[in-house]
Structure formats: C-alpha cells, structure tokens
Amino acid sequence: xxxxxxxxxxxxxxxxxxxxxxxxxxxxxxxxxxxxxxxxxxxxxxxxxxxxxxxxxxxxxxxxxxxxxxxxxxxxxxxxxxxxxxxxxxxxxxxxxxxxxxxxxxxxxxxxxxxxxxxxxxxxxxxxxxxxxxxxxxxxxxxxxxxxxxxxxxxxxxxxxxxxxxxxxxxxxxxxxxxxxxxxxxxxxxxxxxxxxxxxxxxxxxxxxxxxxxxxxxxxxxxxxxxxxxxxxxxxxxxxxxxxxxxxxxxxxxxxxxxxxxxxxxxxxxxxxxxxxxxxxxxxxxxxxxxxxxxxx
Amino acid sequence: xxxxxxxxxxxxxxxxxxxxxxxxxxxxxxxxxxxxxxxxxxxxxxxxxxxxxxxxxxxxxxxxxxxxxxxxxxxxxxxxxxxxxxxxxxxxxxxxxxxxxxxxxxxxxxxxxxxxxxxxxxxxxxxxxxxxxxxxxxxxxxxxxxxxxxxxxxxxxxxxxxxxxxxxxxxxxxxxxxxxxxxxxxxxxxxxxxxxxxxxxxxxxxxxxxxxxxxxxxxxxxxxxxxxxxxxxxxxxxxxxxxxxxxxxxxxxxxxxxxxxxxxxxxxxxxxx
Numbered sequence: 167x168x169x170x171x172x173x174x175x176x177x178x179x180x181x182x183x184x185x186x187x188x189x190x191x192x193x194x195x196x197x198x199x200x201x202x203x204x205x206x207x208x209x210x211x212x213x214x215x216x217x218x219x220x221x222x223x224x225x226x227x228x229x230x231x232x233x234x235x236x237x238x239x240x241x242x243x244x245x246x247x248x249x250x251x252x253x254x255x256x257x258x259x260x261x262x263x264x265x266x267x268x269x270x271x272x273x274x275x276x277x278x279x280x281x282x283x284x285x286x287x288x289x290x291x292x293x294x295x296x297x298x299x300x301x302x303x304x305x306x307x308x309x310x311x312x313x314x315x316x317x318x319x320x321x322x323x324x325x326x327x328x329x330x331x332x333x334x335x336x337x338x339x340x341x342x343x344x345x346x347x348x349x350x351x352x353x354x355x356x357x358x359x360x361x362x363x364x365x366x367x368x369x370x371x372x373x374x375x376x377x378x379x380x381x382x383x384x385x386x387x388x389x390x391x392x393x394x395x396x397x398x399x400x401x402x403x404x405x406x407x408x409x410x411x412x413x414x415x416x417x418x419x420x421x422x423x424x425x426x427x428x429x430x431x432x433x434x435x436x437x438x439x440x441x442x443x444x445x446x447x448x449x450x451x452x453x454x455x456x457x458x459x460x461x462x463x
Numbered sequence: 464x465x466x467x468x469x470x471x472x473x474x475x476x477x478x479x480x481x482x483x484x485x486x487x488x489x490x491x492x493x494x495x496x497x498x499x500x501x502x503x504x505x506x507x508x509x510x511x512x513x514x515x516x517x518x519x520x521x522x523x524x525x526x527x528x529x530x531x532x533x534x535x536x537x538x539x540x541x542x543x544x545x546x547x548x549x550x551x552x553x554x555x556x557x558x559x560x561x562x563x564x565x566x567x568x569x570x571x572x573x574x575x576x577x578x579x580x581x582x583x584x585x586x587x588x589x590x591x592x593x594x595x596x597x598x599x600x601x602x603x604x605x606x607x608x609x610x611x612x613x614x615x616x617x618x619x620x621x622x623x624x625x626x627x628x629x630x631x632x633x634x635x636x637x638x639x640x641x642x643x644x645x646x647x648x649x650x651x652x653x654x655x656x657x658x659x660x661x662x663x664x665x666x667x668x669x670x671x672x673x674x675x676x677x678x679x680x681x682x683x684x685x686x687x688x689x690x691x692x693x694x695x696x697x698x699x700x701x702x703x704x705x706x707x708x709x710x711x712x713x714x715x716x717x718x719x720x721x722x723x724x725x726x727x728x729x730x731x732x733x734x735x736x
Contacts, residue, residue, distance in 0.1 A: 177641070180642075184554050184555060184558025185554075185567060187550075187551045187555065189555075189570060192574060192577075192611055195608040199589050200577075200580070200585070200588070202588045203587065203588045257480065258481070261480055261481060262481070265473060265477030265481075266477050273481045276489050277481075277488050279492060280488050280491070282717050282720045283713055284670035284712065285670065286691050286692055286712075290695060291491045294506060294702065300507060339488060392581065395581060396581045396582060398583065399673075418583040422583065426677055436588070439581075442584060443579075443584045446579055446581055
C-alpha cells in the first residue's frame with residue numbers, strides 16, 4: 167500500500183517534469199508580460215522617463231479620434247468581410263461537395279492556394295496590382311467597365327474595399343476547407359430519409375445542411391473575428407500605414423505606431439491594447455455561448 | 464425530363480463558379496512569376512506577358528538585397544523553432560494528458576485562457592523585457608517566445624488522447640521507465656500529429672511579421688517578411704527584385720503544402736476536432 171502511494175508520487179513528479187519546460191516558457195513569455203503590463207498601463211512616457219497617471223491613459227483614449235475611428239474600421243471590416251467570406255466559402259464548399267463529380271481535388275487545391283501566402287506577400291501583391299495605373303484598373307478600363315481609374319489605394323472609401331478584397335482573397339479557400347470537412351461529416355442517410363419524405367434539394371439544404379454546419383460556421387466566425395481584431399499586416403503594407411489619411415487605420419496598427427513608430431508611449435499603447443483584449447474577449451465569449459447553445463440542440 | 468435539365472444546368476453553373484474562383488485564386492500566383500521577369504515600370508503597369516528581366520532582377524535581389532541571407536535567417540529561425548517547439552509542446556501535452564492531476568488541469572486551463580489574448584497586447588511588455596535582457600535585434604528574440612505554443616499543446620493533447628493507456632500500463636509492467644515509454648513507444652506512433660504540428664509552427668514562424676518588425680533593426684538579421692516590408696518602404700522601390708523575393712518567400716510553404724497536403728490541412732483543422 168505504502169509502495170503504491172510512493173509510485174503514484176513518482177508518476178505525479180514525472181507529470182510535472184513533462185510540463186515544466188512549457189510552464190517556465192509560459193511564465194516568462196506570457197504571464198510576466200501580462201503582469202508587467204499592469205504597471206505600464208498606469209504610466210505616461212515622456213522621452214526616457216515616465217510618471218504615474220492612474221487611469222489617465224484611458225481618459226485620453228476616449229478623446230483620441232484616430233483610435234476611435236481605428237476601432238470603427240475594425241468593426242467595419244468585421245461586419246462586411248466576415249459575412250462575405252463565409253457566404254463565398256459556403257457556396258464553394260457546397261458546390262465542391264455535391265455540385266460536381268470530377269476534378270474535385272484539383273479545384274479544392276486551387277481555391278485553397280491563397281492560404282499558403284503570408285499576409286505580407288498578399289499585401290505586396292495587391293498593392294502592386296491595384297496601383298492607379300496598375301493591372302486591375304487597366305483590365306477594367308479596357309473592358310469598359312469603368313470610365314476612369316479607381317483609386318484603390320488613394321481613395322478613403324476604395325482603400326477600405328481594397329483591404330476587404332485582399333482579406334477575402336486570402337481567407338475564403340481556407341474557410342472553405344473547414345466547411346468541406348463539416349459537410350463530409352454529415353451522414354448521407356439523413357438526406358436519403360429526406361428524399362423519401364419528398365423534401366426538395368433547396369429544402370434539404372436549409373433544413374439539414376445549414377443547421378448541421380452551424381458549429382463549423384460559428385467556429386470560422388470566431389477565429390475570423392479574432393483575426394480581424396488584430397488586423398495589422400494589410401493596413402501597414404497594402405494601404406501604407408493605415409492610409410490614405412488613416413482611412414484604413416486599425417487598432418493594432420495604431421497601437422504599434424504609438425509604441426514603436428511615432429511616439430514611444432508604451433503606457434498609452436498598453437491601455438489601448440487592453441481595450442482590444444476586452445473587446446476580443448467579449449466577442450469570443452458571446453460567440454462561444456452561441457456555439458455552446460446551438461451545439462446542445 | 465425537367466429533373467435531367469435542372470441537373471445539367473446545376474452542373475454547368477457549379478462548374479462556372481468553380482472556374483471563376485480558381486481563376487481568382489491562382490491568378491496572383493501566376494502573375495507573381497510573371498512579375499519576376501519584368502522591369503519595375505512594367506510591374507507597376509501590371510504587364511501580363513513575361514519580360515526578359517528575370518536575370519537582372521535575380522542579380523539585384525541577391526546582390527543589392529542579400530536575398531540568400533534573408534532566406535537563411537528565416538529558414539534557421541523557423542527550423543529551430545519547429546524542433547524546440549515539437550520537443551517542448553509534445554512533452555507537455557503528454558504530461559497533461561497521460562498523468563492526470565487536478566493541479567495540472569488547472570495549469571492547462573490557465574494556458575487555454577490566454578489563447579484569446581491578441582499578440583498586439585503582448586508585444587509592448589515583451590519589447591521592454593527583451594530590451595532589458597539586451598536581446599533586441601537577435602534571432603533569439605524571435606525564437607524564444609515562439610517555442611511554447613498553447614495551441615500546439617492543445618492540438619497534441621487531443622492526439623495523445625487517442626493513444627491507449629493500456630499500452631503504457633503494459634510497458635510499465637515490463638519495467639520500462641516513464642521516459643523510455645514516451646520516447647520509444649508513444650512518440651513513434653504520433654508521427655502524423657508531430658508532422659502537422661511541425662508544419663503549423665514552421666508556417667507561423669516563416670510568415671511572422673509584427674514581432675520581428677519590432678525587434679529586428681539591422682539589415683543582417685532581417686527575415687524574408689521584414690526584408691520585403693522594408694523594400695516597400697524604401698524611397699525607390701525595386702519592383703522587379705521585389706517580385707523575385709516575393710516568389711522565393713512563398714516557395715517553402717507552397718512546397719510543404721503540395722508535398723504534405725493531408726497533414727497540412729490536418730494541422731489547420733486540428734482545432735476543430
């Protein structure tokens with residue numbers, strides 16, 4: 167009996183030994199930064215020195231029009247890009263799953279391909295192709311679809327469209343693959359039963375396919391939301407530092423610029439990053455609740 | 464009759480939609496290759512026919528911009544991170560899964576909780592820490608924080624769940640030590656999970672932008688994404704050489720994807736299971 171207890175202790179010690187390296191790295195590169203940010207958030211930097219200002223950084227934020235409009239841009243990209251992408255990915259997944267017989271693998275591979283590029287590469291490619299006198303404008307002009315070149319990068323409204331286009335190009339195939347896996351895990355017998363009951367294809371799609379895909383769709387919405395809250399590479403490179411005139415500025419890019427580019431105000435930047443964490447957390451929580459509820463039905 | 468017609472119409476529409484999607488997806492890749500053969504003004508104009516400037520661009524990319532060094536830096540960082548990451552995270556996942564204890568489960572839940580923290584919130588205190596350690600502008604600054612990955616621990620743990628505990632018990636009865644069991648018996652049967660994790664870590668590190676952008680200052684330490692982004696911010700942009708570097712930077716991930724498609728997608732999907 168005593169021997170058994172000591173053996174259990176040995177196993178427990180080995181368990182700690184396994185997780186130790188990860189826990190140490192976690193402590194140094196995750197926990198410590200989080201805890202030390204509690205100090206930064208209450209301070210205001212001026213040059214090399216800093217002073218305590220309590221909640222002053224948060225008060226300043228409320229009056230910072232650029233930060234508020236940057237958050238607004240994050241929301242805009244979220245509510246336009248995510249539904250657009252989910253819709254396209256869903257259509258493509260359904261077609262690949264049921265609409266055709268041959269070349270399925272080839273189509274899936276081709277449509278997934280943009281997901282192998284880094285966001286930096288996507289940004290460079292789109293910035294080059296969407297120049298005022300660049301490829302896309304030339305093609306549209308030749309096809310007489312437009313009368314004069316579109317300012318994809320120079321016009322405030324079009325620059326937002328450009329970011330959405332680039333994100334949609336990069337992520338649609340990626341999400342399509344998720345949906346395909348979801349579709350393939352639906353038991354074909356359900357459709358056969360519906361067929362026997364005389365349900366039309368359209369009715370089957372809305373009463374069987376969509377409800378069963380809800381968990382996968384929500385998962386893709388959750389990850390896309392968190393990705394959009396962190397949007398950085400595209401506005402920094404594609405529309406050049408959130409331009410034109412902050413039209414595509416995002417929260418992450420503004421925080422980066424306050425801390426490392428324009429000013430070295432680590433306190434203010436940390437306070438803004440708290441707001442981003444809070445918003446991401448609320449979204450993740452709300453969507454997970456929704457996911458959990460639907461999953462139980 | 465109408466059944467047959469709607470069937471064929473559906474097929475035709477499906478095929479058209481897929482062909483359009485394929486054209487949009489693949490075109491930028493094709494054009495990337497074309498761009499590498501053009502001179503800067505042709506790149507900006509978006510010329511569609513290949514030019515004759517590939518050799519000039521290649522020489523510029525390798526001489527003026529030190530492409531081989533950037534490639535080597537990126538490769539070194541990614542490979543070292545993969546090796547250390549597999550070792551550390553795989554071992555932790557095994558510990559969390561096969562040596563159950565309330566205390567360790569609590570630790571695991573704390574790890575999971577931090578998954579929602581966006582990187583932008585961590586980079587400021589991390590930057591201060593690395594400045595204090597005098598490790599800014601080093602490759603260690605990029606590798607060290609990327610080794611431990613909560614997502615990989617989670618993904619590996621899901622995979623270790625499927626390894627039967629009876630086999631571990633049997634090995635114990637035969638007198639094998641815990642470490643031997645992990646190294647000789649469990650790890651070899653987890654190859655697929657390790658490959659998927661390796662691909663995931665490699666791609667993340669190969670494409671990593673924000674943190675290297677903050678820490679890397681000198682030209683000799685630049686990775687591919689940093690080299691590309693600093694070319695974009697130069698006063699005159701050498702578009703031809705840029706396209707060569709862009710092509711080369713896509714290549715490793717493309718090769719990984721084409722060679723190991725199944726594990727590649729499994730790595731992406733790991734979290735769904």
